[in-house]
Amino acid sequence: MQLSNSEEQLMQILWKKEKAFMKELIAAYPDPKPATTTIATLLKRMQDKNFVDYVQYGRSREYFPLVRKKDYFSKQVNGLIKNFFNDSASQFASFFTKESNLSQDELEDLRQLIEEQIKRKKA
Amino acid sequence: MQLSNSEEQLMQILWKKEKAFMKELIAAYPDPKPATTTIATLLKRMQDKNFVDYVQYGRSREYFPLVRKKDYFSKQVNGLIKNFFNDSASQFASFFTKESNLSQDELEDLRQLIEEQIKRKKA
DNA sequence: AAAATTATTCTACATTTGTAGAGTAAATTC
DNA sequence: GAATTTACTCTACAAATGTAGAATAATTTT
Numbered sequence A, B: 001m002q003l004s005n006s007e008e009q010l011m012q013i014l015w016k017k018e019k020a021f022m023k024e025l026i027a028a029y030p031d032p033k034p035a036t037t038t039i040a041t042l043l044k045r046m047q048d049k050n051f052v053d054y055v056q057y058g059r060s061r062e063y064f065p066l067v068r069k070k071d072y073f074s075k076q077v078n079g080l081i082k083n084f085f086n087d088s089a090s091q092f093a094s095f096f097t098k099e100s101n102l103s104q105d106e107l108e109d110l111r112q113l114i115e116e117q118i119k120r121k122k123a
Numbered sequence C: 001a002a003a004a005t006t007a008t009t010c011t012a013c014a015t016t017t018g019t020a021g022a023g024t025a026a027a028t029t030c
Numbered sequence D: 001g002a003a004t005t006t007a008c009t010c011t012a013c014a015a016a017t018g019t020a021g022a023a024t025a026a027t028t029t030t
Helices: A005-017 A022-028 A036-048 A069-085 A089-099 A104-122 B005-017 B022-028 B036-048 B069-085 B089-099 B104-122
Strands: A052-057 A060-065 B052-057 B060-065
Touching: A005 A022, A005 A036, A005 A060, A005 A069, A022 A036, A022 A060, A036 A052, A069 A089, A069 B069, A069 B089, A089 B069, A089 B089, A089 B104, A104 B089, A104 B104, B005 B022, B005 B036, B005 B060, B005 B069, B022 B036, B022 B060, B036 B052, B069 B089
Parallel strands: none
Antiparallel strands: A052 A060, B052 B060
16 A cells, blocks of 8 residues: 555655654644644554554654655655666666766765775675 | 556556557556556546647547656656655665665666766766 | 633545446448 | 447546544643
8 A cells, every 4th residue: 555645745744753743743734734634634544554653642642654764765766667667776777877967076976885885795 | 747557557558659559558458458448538638637649540549658758757756856855866866876786787887877977077 | 610722533525546338430341 | 231340438436535624522721
């Protein structure tokens, strides 16, 4: 089960906060803020999909993510790579390198990083 | 307007074929193939969203993409980068380099590519 | 303690998506 | 030329999504 758009947006907020009560989540929205019932519905659906859980404190709940942002993101990217590059990460990397408008400095940094990565693998 | 999942799947077929009549599109599906009316509906919706158009030949239509796969893909990736890396392509690149399981050779190729890219920019 | 506020659940409803039958008009086959 | 097939449009309908009011129960304020 995937998150829908509005669920994902809420998830982003929750990832940033790490954990939060509903009121805090709503506070994090830009105006016009959604109705509390809207968020309650989304949270419930996200629980059903096993993306969040909560700890009860008195009559309130502190929600927290069950899925790490990093993992979720990876899944998204891998999905894209599968659909558009026939599952080839390197083809994607090549495409990205050419098409993204990384600056000279950013490219340098990236090269640096890749070199480290190469070394690490060798070791 | 974005493509929905099943629309995107159909779009992938159309990108591959470059242009096609409905029957060819359906033929490209694995079994169980969708009903022709299903595809007709999807195509109509995709026309409304301005993702495909067609040329009429007799009583049939040859459909073709109005959006290049590359551009569509870029938009997807940029959306992800915006949501997950605060719009920083280089942060994304760094993450990807670390997290993807590129082989030693692939990393080498990538470094090569980046070096070329750096040179090109310098020129 | 009555009034107001809060936190959550239940219900609701419009839109979008996934999927396809029924109908119709043209083209092909018998 | 009657029967069948083809290509497409119209209509339909269940499930998912986006959004929120009404109801209820607990909590705080006056």
